[in-house]
Amino acid sequence: MIVTTTSLLKELNPVNSEISVAIPLNFSHYQSGIVKFEPRRANEDKWITHENAEVVSYVLKGKGRFRLQKKDHHVTPGTICHVPVNTSHDFVADGEPLVMFYINITVTPDNIV
Numbered sequence: 001m002i003v004t005t006t007s008l009l010k011e012l013n014p015v016n017s018e019i020s021v022a023i024p025l026n027f028s029h030y031q032s033g034i035v036k037f038e039p040r041r042a043n044e045d046k047w048i049t050h051e052n053a054e055v056v057s058y059v060l061k062g063k064g065r066f067r068l069q070k071k072d073h074h075v076t077p078g079t080i081c082h083v084p085v086n087t088s089h090d091f092v093a094d095g096e097p098l099v100m101f102y103i104n105i106t107v108t109p110d111n112i113v
Contacts, residue, residue, distance in 0.1 A: 001025070009036070012036055018038050034099060034100070039092075039097070046090050052086075053085060053104050053106050054083070055081075055104050056082050056083075057101065060100060062096045062097050063093075063096070066079070068081075075098070
């Protein structure tokens, strides 16, 4: 399968008022796609934790903050972010949408290295 960022951006599906996703690859232990974060209307925390998944994201467009374990990291195109399993995190777009390619790998007792 070959897809482009341009084609995936046309296929984004809203998750809520802030987040949209396009997920061309979705298997039992692996998911990959594009996620777009709109700037927040309110300054509020929206921490999320994936209890059984490692996440790696690559910033394609925009700028913002990657909040990991209550520390803020500035992100711009070219930034790679890693979220370890069961770790609180948040992405916040600053002024313009933040678009990232992501890989989500489910961690189970039989695939832990």
